[in-house]
Amino acid sequence: MKTAKQKAFLALKISGMMLLLGIALAFAFRNALLEKIIHRIDTKLDRDYQCRLTIQKAEFHGLTELEFQHIALVPKQADTLVRIEGLKTKVTFWKLLIGDIQLGKLEINKGYIQLVKTKNGSNFDAFLRSKKDPSENAEVNYAKLLNRITSRLMNLVPTDMSVKGFAFRINDQGHKVVFDFQQLALENKKLNTRIQVTSEDFSQQWSISGFADPRDRKADLDFYNPDKDTVKIPYLDKKWNLKTGFKSIHFNLENLTMRSGELHIDGYSSIKNLFVNHPKIAGKDVTVQSARFDYHWVVASRAIALDSTSTLQLNRIQCNPYLSYTHDTDKIYALKLSIPKMKAQDFIASLPNGLFRHFEGMEAQGNFSYALHFAYNNHKPNEVVFESKLRPENLKITQYGEADLNKINSEFVYRAVDKGILQRPIVVGNSNPYFTPLSAISPYLQKCVLTSEDPSFFNHRGFINEAFKQSIVKNIRTKKFSRGASTISMQLVKNVFLTREKTLSRKLEEILLVYILENNHISTKERMLEVYFNIIEWGPNVYGIGEASRFYFQKSPGDLNLNECLFLATIIPKPKGFMYRFDANHELKLFAKQQETFLTKLMLRRNVLTANDTIGNFPLTISGPAASFLKQKTINTIENDSLSTDEFEF
Incomplete structure (x- = not known):
């Protein structure tokens, strides 16, 4: 009777023989198996991505070497996506047995990948569509998922590589760029790459070189122009009007490991002489001499x-x-x-x-x-x-x-910009007959404007944190910049010291200048408010309260009553459209009355007004030159009676 030890030894011997038999069979029928694998891949590509994969020759050399000739991936009714004349590679056999492809050596001789987009679509549309498996668990473990993806990608990077005559092409509705890999070699963990980049009006050489170890997940690479010129990025200027480039980039990946259920990614990247040019960023090139990012990412479940x-x-x-x-x-x-x-x-x-x-x-x-x-x-x-x-x-x-912030304390010339056009000069000072000191402006107007525009003006230092919070919440909810958090201080800096261009540069400058103005006590709050009242737009070619009070009511700013002040405060957001707040009888429309009623109740609730302030106010009457705009609006309404005035409400 056989002992347990003998039985275990026998089972081990049988398993070994079966394994050897399996390997022998796999070796004997390896080319037939390869054909079936290619056919299965082709069927999946045809079904899921409407693409046909053709390989003119595919065969094993020995147990691990593979050779392919004339490979093509062609989407139906579209330009060829991939074409490779010759490809040789080595795979790790034991990894291959368990379905984990790990490339050891790769040689590619001539070929290209091309992305073509026309007005009718692109040759890569099918690959962008989401094919999420509904059976997948929604509770994805981020660490395991990212580790699995990076492992597979790293395994697909060969330890030895030689690529010649291979190109990556982009043709986006006539905007063409070609990245021609004249040399791409990885040997003994040293990478050397020479790329010729060509577009319609651009030609340049790039080089990527350094240390790369895909199995140990480490890299230390430099990206630069071998001619010691600036690396310029093509295509982006044609596509998004973005011009950018740099002198060199250094990339280092020091660590990419799983520890205690977390994926840790460590390294650093640096860039020299970066430049960016886009009309939404600034009016000219933005340059950074040196920048470095030392990162430690932690990915948990x-x-x-x-x-x-x-x-x-x-x-x-x-x-x-x-x-x-x-x-x-x-x-x-x-x-x-x-x-x-x-x-x-x-x-x-x-x-x-x-x-x-x-x-x-x-x-x-x-x-x-x-x-x-x-x-x-x-x-x-x-x-x-x-x-x-x-x-x-x-x-x-x-x-x-x-931006000389001190100029706010003395007489200066202000010029508004409307739709990119510089408007007439306005003198902010006593030499302007319409200039009005703060003490000569109706207290009602000061209260109305402050309540509607910036209630805490005299208490904050240029910014209101709570307003920023509400702005952030609304912008996140709407997924766009639908609400700002502008204070009178910010409006003043924007108008007096900066251009009206809508760029990132101007907004950043505005924030820093507001801080300096408010926190270095360059000017008093009273002077800031005085300047604000004397420069803001209050109607078509109407700037400052001195002009506005006469334009609407033929009065000086100190004689305005509460109703007139409510009207002036509520038109500040859209002053040129003031006439559309009135009906054909030159009376305020319902929405305009509701705005003024809301503002009045708000001031009463905050004790900015008392009930006595609302007694004895006369109905609003536009008696100045602004009345002609109301008459012209009435004539236009009569002549175009099919057009409702409600369409102009805002």
């Missing part, structure tokens, strides 16, 4: 975070960012940003050239630190967290750049 040990450096500005996204019961987004104590002048000198044009030439003394905290829960939007704290230390502006 239901969360992704950029750890606060990460650092971001922009010239001499260094900060510690923290980002996180958690998707459990709720979706929670969080951002923290801290700038440790630094010299104010180093900060100014490190700002990207072209992005802060009005700061060029500015000099400052002292130090500061900064901290930002933002958190948003999609199921608790009203509990949004927004905290922005700048801590100055003997901070003082010793010399201004193009």
